[in-house]
Amino acid sequence: MIEDKNILLIAPDFFDYWKIIKNHMENYKNTVDVILSIESENLGLRLVERYGNKKIKEYFENKYYIKRANSFNKNFDYILVIKGDTLNDSVLQELKNNFPKCQFIMYQWDPIEQFPSALNIIKYFDRVFTFEKEDAEKYGWSYRPLFFENVLCKEKTQKDIDLVYICTMKYNRIKLYKKIVEYAEKNELKLFSYIYVDKLTYLKRRWLQHDMLYSKIDKDSVHFKPLNQAEVNMIYDRTKIIVDYTNPQQNGLSIRTIESIGHKCKLITNNNNIINNNILEHENIYIYDENNFEITDDFINSKYKEVDKQVYDFYSVDGWLSSIFDNINSEWKK
Template identity: 30%
Template sequence: MRRKKALFICNPMYGYYKNIILELELHGWNVDYCNDKPTENSFFKGMMKIKKSLLKPLVKKYFDKLISEIKEKNYDLVFITNCKVFTTEMIKQMRNIQKSARFVLYMWDSLKLYPDNIDLIPLFDDAYSFDLEDCEKIDGLKFLPLFYCRGFEKVGQMLEEDVKYDIASVCTAHPNRYKIMRVLFPKLEANGVRIFSYMYLNKLQYLYNRVRVPEFKGVKSNEFKFIPLSEKENLEVLKRSNNVFDIPHINQSGLTMRTIETLGARRKMITTNVDIKKYDFYNENNIFVMDEWNLEEIEDFINRKYEPIDDEVYRKYSVSNWLDTIINDEDNKYLASKIG
């Protein structure tokens, strides 16, 4: 029997694409992969957020090269995450070349951050998003939460014998996150709470933020890291942590990747996202929703024991189950009781 063939277009940051490719292969697919943008150069990524229009010639050259590489191939699936740089005309051109392929889009960022992508949705056979609010507002967009990879599942099977941190925080330094963390963390540390904090920021974005973003006025470069943690490094931090701290982007309602990874690692979480209470894995013993900076409540939560959740609910958020939905376009099983 012929193995089905997929073209997978995805951002390589944090290595999620490797886990998705592995799962596709385990599901019996041959996979061709390409980056969702021409380069991982810091300048390019910074300009994507500051002045995207200046990058059009480079994007066009990159897309033309991609078209020349795939025009003689026949794919069963073209699977694109986020689609940050390709235009509607480019997707139409790709569809014209791959007429027999099923085209699938998955958004793991909010459409408030990438509003141009709203016009892309009708061009795909199926389009999904992690953001429930986007799915409720936009026709043709199906709700599908993010996933945890197999490495986090392994962490979840480990005994917490060598705990080094009471709270682990690994994130991109968005303004709302930085504003809260720069005040809250020193107060917790003054009370003896052990915190691992790793705030990543693109260098060009850092320079822009210092000048243009009020929350970053007066910041120092040593407050940030300019290289993101690898998945392996992140897993090592989780192994020695009891709780994970997470603040979603102010323009997103969907649960972050960090949230689902915390679920996979069977760790407790402190978050500001009240929408987490809608999900079937929510347990107030494991998840503290911080609406005020009440240090005593946070410290009390940190000392609680993790309470195991139902195994069927746990498995539902695995990368394998996530990919089953992408491949097979299963009925949406994420919107029953409490989204589960």
């Protein structure tokens, strides 16, 4: 891992993952400055990104990103961009002009099929990584799955929660939530669930649009504040099995999948592509049918099978950073 460098991190404000990346880069004596994606700044800019036309969005994006990058008043050795869907040509060209000796690195943690705007800006980057193997093969990028925060994983915690399901409030995820609740009650399993939705979205969808998804679910099951990383990690430490829902458009391994390694939990997922990745012992994986959510008693009652230490270290955030900055071992192979 690189040391004693000036790094600018541009990332979404998504469940504090940017803080994990920043903290671990600083552990190696790097100076790290952060610009959160423009929609994270305030409600006004969020509305501009959601509803503004291209000209208006580019105006505010240029003003926001360039002003912040220049405010640090330093020469950066690296600029690491996570996702980058709100960066336009003008912003990146200005950054290139202002920091001509800087290496530009982009990491995609969403499929290109869902966020194709990344294809418009890859020409500005020296290295591009993605968590999607198919995107890596198609566009000639480096394949690198996500990471878990190893510092917060407490191995000796008693695992007293049978199933955990944490999700945002979207139709297929809520359909699955109802099936999990029913399954846990029927089989007398202890379930921890947490459904997050933005309060403004909830009020609009429930009371103005009368969305059936929002109207039918018990409001006490819905939370307007996401769990922070410390809270999620404490829950996973106590968990035997994590339930993962992967969007059908996504082939890459979800963050929940990788976190199951760090917290030594078994995993229940709908992502069939996990079989093609050598990251988990197959005894720890169960692929469920969304239409008929059932889990065998053998899997529920089986013990977690330890993964190889090299695999564990590789999928830690330090292993991820080594791949990103040193461009080594991007894909774990047994």
